[in-house]
Amino acid sequence: MNSQQKYLQDLKQWLHETSDSPLEEMSDFFTKRLDGYEEHMSVWEKSYRLFAQALPSGCQEILDLGCGTGLELDHIWQKDPDIKVTGVDLCQSMLDKLLEKHSDKHLTTVCQDYFQYDFGYGVWDAVVSFESLHHFLPEGKRELYRKIYHGLKKGGVFLLGDYIACCDEEEELLRSVYLKKRKQSPIPDNHFVHFDIPLTLEHESRLLQDAGFIIKKVRNNPDNATIIIASS
Numbered sequence: 259m260n261s262q263q264k265y266l267q268d269l270k271q272w273l274h275e276t277s278d279s280p281l282e283e284m285s286d287f288f289t290k291r292l293d294g295y296e297e298h299m300s301v302w303e304k305s306y307r308l309f310a311q312a313l314p315s316g317c318q319e320i321l322d323l324g325c326g327t328g329l330e331l332d333h334i335w336q337k338d339p340d341i342k343v344t345g346v347d348l349c350q351s352m353l354d355k356l357l358e359k360h361s362d363k364h365l366t367t368v369c370q371d372y373f374q375y376d377f378g379y380g381v382w383d384a385v386v387s388f389e390s391l392h393h394f395l396p397e398g399k400r401e402l403y404r405k406i407y408h409g410l411k412k413g414g415v416f417l418l419g420d421y422i423a424c425c426d427e428e429e430e431l432l433r434s435v436y437l438k439k440r441k442q443s444p445i446p447d448n449h450f451v452h453f454d455i456p457l458t459l460e461h462e463s464r465l466l467q468d469a470g471f472i473i474k475k476v477r478n479n480p481d482n483a484t485i486i487i488a489s490s
């Protein structure tokens with residue numbers, strides 16, 4: 259059995275074991291886990307560093323979608339403490355922690371759904387997002403990627419660090435479990451839930467290209483988050 263087959267086997271086992279676990283509303287999920295959150299995410303330490311390195315130098319104003327407590331921002335500000343950041347997140351308790359950690363920075367937080375937030379036109383040197391967008395179906399991301407494209411200044415970049423499905427089977431499996439769980443869940447359809455539905459690199463890239471982006475670079479190491487640099 260190769261490593262991908264073993265990975266899929268473990269994933270199926272985990273889905274089987276958690277088949278009765280109810281879905282949780284997105285913001286409640288992160289609020290409940292706030293205390294252990296940064297410790298839990300420390301497995302991605304190297305990815306956060308690589309992500310910050312991938313941000314082109316010279317960026318002055320960036321928009322972070324699903325910034326949470328700002329683990330990627332910790333590294334971005336280490337590189338350049340003067341960068342102005344607007345961080346959008348649904349979860350106020352995550353934003354409160356970010357504000358507590360970085361009260362000395364040029365930081366604006368917005369507690370809102372980024373699908374609804376107005377990014378403006380030609381405003382940002384970069385839009386970044388780390389480990390947030392894999393919770394959404396491509397149907398929703400399509401419009402969001404267009405909005406990001408138009409929100410960027412000419413030549414600006416969208417830096418995406420995320421969980422990418424290893425193959426079509428993983429993407430289809432998680433999507434089907436998600437749809438089944440949503441049907442069974444009392445949480446209304448217009449509320450977000452926490453469940454991972456990553457796309458394959460091929461499908462994620464196609465969505466970005468359809469929005470007008472040119473994929474400049476992809477760092478796709480199975481031990482780290484996948485990092486995509488897309489330019490407008």
Ligand SMILES: C[S@@+](CC[C@H](N)C(=O)[O-])C[C@H]1O[C@@H](n2cnc3c(N)ncnc32)[C@H](O)[C@@H]1O
Pocket residue numbers: 284285288299323324325326327328329330346347348349352370371372373387388389390393450
């Ligand atoms: C796994 S955390 C990642 C946080 C941060 N980027 C990091 O890597 O530590 C995902 C974050 O995305 C936020 N989020 C999910 N869907 C969102 C949406 N539609 N609008 C705004 N924030 C959202 C969650 O509240 C959560 O803080």
